[in-house]
Amino acid sequence: MARRVGIDVEDVRRAAAELADRHGLDALTLSAVARRLGIRPPSLYAHVEGVDGLRRLVASDGARRLADVLTDVAEDRSGREALAAFMHAYRAFAHRHPGLYEASQRDAPAPAEDPELAEALVAPVLVVAGALSDVGVPADRHVPVIRGLRSALHGWVDLERLGGFGLPEDVDDSFDTLVAMLLAGI
Amino acid sequence: MARRVGIDVEDVRRAAAELADRHGLDALTLSAVARRLGIRPPSLYAHVEGVDGLRRLVASDGARRLADVLTDVAEDRSGREALAAFMHAYRAFAHRHPGLYEASQRDAPAPAEDPELAEALVAPVLVVAGALSDVGVPADRHVPVIRGLRSALHGWVDLERLGGFGLPEDVDDSFDTLVAMLLAGI
DNA sequence: TCGCGTGTCTAATAGCATTAGACACGTCAC
DNA sequence: GTGACGTGTCTAATGCTATTAGACACGCGA
Numbered sequence: 001m002a003r004r005v006g007i008d009v010e011d012v013r014r015a016a017a018e019l020a021d022r023h024g025l026d027a028l029t030l031s032a033v034a035r036r037l038g039i040r041p042p043s044l045y046a047h048v049e050g051v052d053g054l055r056r057l058v059a060s061d062g063a064r065r066l067a068d069v070l071t072d073v074a075e076d077r078s079g080r081e082a083l084a085a086f087m088h089a090y091r092a093f094a095h096r097h098p099g100l101y102e103a104s105q106r107d108a109p110a111p112a113e114d115p116e117l118a119e120a121l122v123a124p125v126l127v128v129a130g131a132l133s134d135v136g137v138p139a140d141r142h143v144p145v146i147r148g149l150r151s152a153l154h155g156w157v158d159l160e161r162l163g164g165f166g167l168p169e170d171v172d173d174s175f176d177t178l179v180a181m182l183l184a185g186i
Numbered sequence: 187m188a189r190r191v192g193i194d195v196e197d198v199r200r201a202a203a204e205l206a207d208r209h210g211l212d213a214l215t216l217s218a219v220a221r222r223l224g225i226r227p228p229s230l231y232a233h234v235e236g237v238d239g240l241r242r243l244v245a246s247d248g249a250r251r252l253a254d255v256l257t258d259v260a261e262d263r264s265g266r267e268a269l270a271a272f273m274h275a276y277r278a279f280a281h282r283h284p285g286l287y288e289a290s291q292r293d294a295p296a297p298a299e300d301p302e303l304a305e306a307l308v309a310p311v312l313v314v315a316g317a318l319s320d321v322g323v324p325a326d327r328h329v330p331v332i333r334g335l336r337s338a339l340h341g342w343v344d345l346e347r348l349g350g351f352g353l354p355e356d357v358d359d360s361f362d363t364l365v366a367m368l369l370a371g372i
Numbered sequence: 373t374c375g376c377g378t379g380t381c382t383a384a385t386a387g388c389a390t391t392a393g394a395c396a397c398g399t400c401a402c
Numbered sequence: 403g404t405g406a407c408g409t410g411t412c413t414a415a416t417g418c419t420a421t422t423a424g425a426c427a428c429g430c431g432a
Contacts, residue, residue, distance in 0.1 A: 105344075105345075105348055105350070106348060111352065141363070143353055143355040143360065144355065144359065144360035144363035144364070145363065145367065147342075147345075147351060147357075147360045147363075147364070148338065148342075148360070148363060148364035148367050148368075150341070150345065150350075151338050151339075151341035151342035151345055151364060152334065152337050152338040152341055153337075153341065154341035154344060154345055154350075155336070155337035155338055155339065155340035155341020155342065155344065156333075156334075156337035156341065158291075158340060158341065158344060159291075159333075159336065159337055159340055162291055162292060164291070164336075164340075165333060166297065167329055169329040169330065171333075173330065174329065174330035174333045174334070177327070177330035177331065177333075177334060178330070178333070178334035178337060180371075181331065181334050181368065181371035181372065182334075182367065182371055183371075184370065184371040185366075185367035185368055185369070185370040185371030185372075186367065186371075
């Protein structure tokens with residue numbers, strides 16, 4: 001009555017990511033993942049370090065995929081066009097993968113614990129820094145400006161997730177306004 | 187062995203708010219609140235509707251207090267000065283009351299369920315709208331601009347809470363940059 | 373003084389994470 | 403081919419959480 005399936009960490013990651021994206025990060029429990037994989041909850045301890053490990057797994061997956069998307073979208077653009085594309089890609093990722101996105105911000109392992117991930121996260125920063133240089137932002141202002149852009153984007157998608165925009169005005173249009181505001185403010 | 191204390195909804199609110207601010211919103215459980223009040227968890231059901239009710243209680247308290255602070259700070263100012271003061275007050279509140287702030291964004295009851303709260307939340311919006319008019323933003327652009335400001339502020343304090351700003355650069359200075367960026371972008 | 377409502381309690385159920393320890397199965401050495 | 407070992411599962415048990423049901427004490431008002 002054992003060895004029914006032969007689960008893999010990759011299987012756990014896939015199941016957890018789908019669960020988080022479909023039912024929210026709060027629904028990401030060991031029990032739910034085990035149910036989905038057809039095994040019992042304690043069996044998961046052979047693959048991840050408890051529920052914290054499960055969350056880290058999803059978080060690093062999400063962070064890496066977000067970083068890849070953001071790096072790619074700005075690859076063959078520059079200046080304002082690159083920045084605008086970057087911002088739209090950020091929001092699009094959060095919409096497509098709400099669970100992965102939330103996990104990537106909440107539970108991402110510290111750089112010291114996952115140096116490979118930390119390195120992957122540098123790429124989009126460099127891309128944005130390049131675009132900022134294109135539009136004349138001096139290098140010593142890159143960090144604060146990037147922090148501001150990141151805050152605005154994260155805040156936007158988080159408020160969308162929380163249902164924070166109650167008024168009937170068009171949300172896509174408002175996002176375009178935010179992009180324009182940020183580009184003008186840089 | 188009953189009627190030891192004589193707890194009040196206000197007592198529950200106070201205990202819950204302090205717990206959330208000191209140990210994070212995840213530590214806000216019926217068990218923890220009951221322990222702090224010296225009663226047993228089931229006794230709390232006489233005051234709130236389970237853990238969801240507890241969270242709504244904290245959330246509406248936080249939302250109202252945040253709205254009051256924001257309304258007050260911009261009261262005797264106008265234009266850019268009012269907007270800058272508003273933004274700094276927003277961040278300051280989130281720092282002083284991290285649990286209340288997070289709850290106010292995550293668990294605030296829907297306007298239909300708490301009309302009185304919904305009305306209180308209108309005040310800061312009107313204040314900001316007035317300041318936007320001061321600096322020449324047409325009324326039909328107020329909603330998208332306010333959404334953008336709110337996103338940037340929420341994203342900033344959320345990333346601060348999550349420990350998202352890893353680099354050594356000064357965070358206060360970066361926030362000033364964000365304020366300047368937003369004011370320039372409006 | 374008696375009754376009733378308020379606010380507490382205990383007891384019990386159920387879901388979650390977690391640890392300990394048993395065991396089956398495939399693989400690899402011989 | 404066979405035996406041992408490691409991998410990955412299982413059951414059993416513990417503890418914490420929320421929640422419901424139902425008992426009961428206390429004080430206030432009739």
